[in-house]
Amino acid sequence: MRLVEIKEGRTLLLVPDFAEYARKGAYDPSRAQVFYNPKMEFSRDLAVLALKSYINEINRDVAVCDPLAGVGVRGIRYAKEVDGVEKSVVGDLNKEAIPIILENVKINDLGGKVEVEHKDANLLLATHSEPGKRFDFIDLDPFGTPVPFIDSAIRAIKNKGIIALTATDTAPLCGVYVKPCLRKYGAFPLRCEFCHEVGLRILIGSAVFASIREDFGVMVLLSYSVDHYFRAYLQLFLGAKKADASASLLGYLLYCQNCSWRDTVPLSGKIIASCPLCQKPLKRAGPLWCGSLVDRRFLQSMMEQDLSSLNTKRRIEKMLRLLIEESGMPPAYYSADLLSSKLKRGPPPVSLIIQRLKERGHVASPTHFNPKAFKTDAPLDIIMEVIKEA
Ligand SMILES: C[S@@+](CC[C@H](N)C(=O)[O-])C[C@H]1O[C@@H](n2cnc3c(N)ncnc32)[C@H](O)[C@@H]1O
Ligand SMILES: [Zn+2]
Known part of the structure; x- marks a missing residue:
């Protein structure tokens, strides 16, 4: 496989030669033997900022894990660009990815800091599930849904650590396909004017269900829907009361397709069948997360970071401003x-x-x-x- 050198943030990277894997004149990442998608740079830039803000807040060194790493870009960028990353464990099941990750570690002089593992992500996370070996920040960036990896990530996260997740299966989450959404997320999606918000809330809801099973409460620091994917940053707090408080923020979204009336109802609430305004039958989405989708204070801290090395700086500033303005608004x-x-x-x-x-x-x-x-x-x-x- 021919590789080319590119730069994201302050990190050099060897990635598959885009010209070799073009379809109809455009690079198609799914054709390369090792995965790298330049369109996700915005997501990775935001992730670097989020990790910086988190470390500022907890004020100590951290261990991070990127168990679905492709060319290693996320885990390597964290080690290279974020002060306070003491160790970054980077893994992929694809054996062709491993020499590329190792080379990327080498060209960035990160020898002692990045550990590279040729392992299934669940196995890698399981080997870090005992106290003392757990991570402060785990980035789940899979093909499609992150659901198969969420339980292992929760067992491998420290108290007050962050699990970041990407979901690219937007068609089920947005209600284009109902059955896969029910299978993967245990929730009914809804094809409606705010279907992207429903999808993001279902994704977060399923991670919250998994967290409360392990007695973790969840705070959503940042979440959004752009391009072809959803992304969420969840901070987990150990404690049965905190888990109960998060459970109380799970529920359903009711929607009238006739007049656009909508409301949320907690899991334990009464689900009305017809619209209070026009009496037409209501649609129901969920169970899903009815709580806040961002933490304003966390966004402001991200905004205050040095963005100058980021290629997507403009888009990031615009997005953070928009998310801050949107924070505190009711769902839907x-x-x-x-x-x-x-x-x-x-x-x-x-x-x-x-x-x-x-x-x-x-x-x-x-x-x-x-x-x-x-x-x-x-x-x-x-x-x-x-x-x-x-
Ligand atoms: C979407 S790509 C990762 C992209 C990468 N995080 C980035 O930002 O460029 C998903 C990666 O997960 C790897 N993968 C798929 N199933 C896996 C598993 N069960 N365990 C570990 N890696 C896996 C694939 O080989 C692929 O490199
Ligand atoms: Zn109505």
């Missing part, structure tokens, strides 16, 4: 296009809808999920009035 965003079409008129600018909702004393914000959507605590009749006026 509204599509300006859909609501306007119900009123048989063209959609007004989202910024105008937000401004008018705020003028009426409601909270309202744009959402990173969709540039043509917004979040608010205003009731639906007020939202419709505002759209009519605007």
Whole structure:
């Protein structure tokens, strides 16, 4: 396999030659014997910042693990770019990945810091499940769903450590395919105007179910949906009471396809069958995470990091600003296009809808999920009035 040298952040990397694995003129990462996707650099840049903020907060050295590493990019970047990473364990089951990872460790002078393992991710994590061997930060970045690795990661994480997960199986999570979502996540997805938020909340919900089984409570520090994937950073806190508190934030999302009314209900709550506004039958998504999708303080700390070495700096700044603005908003965003079409008129600018909702004393914000959507605590009749006026 021919390799080329590239640079992400401050890290040099040997990766498969893009030209050799092109389909219709564009690089197709799935064709290369060892996986590397340049389109995920934004996700990796954010991960570097998240780890920096976490280390600032806990104020000690950490051990990290990247058990599904491809060319080793995540684990190697953590060791190279984040002060306070004492050890980075990097693994992959693909034996062709191992010499490339080793070479990438060497060209970055990380000999003593990065441990490379040719192992199944679950086995690698299991060998780190006993106290004293556990990690502070585990990055699960698989093909498709992270579900097969979540239980092992939870057993290998320290108290107050972070598990970061990527899911690229967005079609099941967004309700294009219902049965695989039920099989993998134990939840019903929903094809609706806010299906990406439902998908992200189902992903987090399934990780929270796994965490509370082990008596961990969960705080979502950062989560988002972009491009073709979902990503979440979950901090785990040991304690039955903390786990109970997280369990109380699991529930269902109820939705009326006729008038767009929606609400969340906890797992133990009463599930109503028809819409309180128009009496049409309601759809139900979940179980899913009904709690906060980000921690504003954590985002602000990420924003304060030095972004100058990151190639995706602009996009990161925009995203963090948007997520900070969106934080604290109630679940389930509204599509300006859909609501306007119900009123048989063209959609007004989202910024105008937000401004008018705020003028009426409601909270309202744009959402990173969709540039043509917004979040608010205003009731639906007020939202419709505002759209009519605007
Ligand atoms: C999406 S790629 C990882 C991409 C990489 N993290 C990055 O940012 O470029 C998933 C990787 O997991 C590896 N893999 C798949 N199943 C595995 C398993 N059970 N244990 C360890 N590695 C596995 C694949 O060989 C592949 O390199
Ligand atoms: Zn209704």
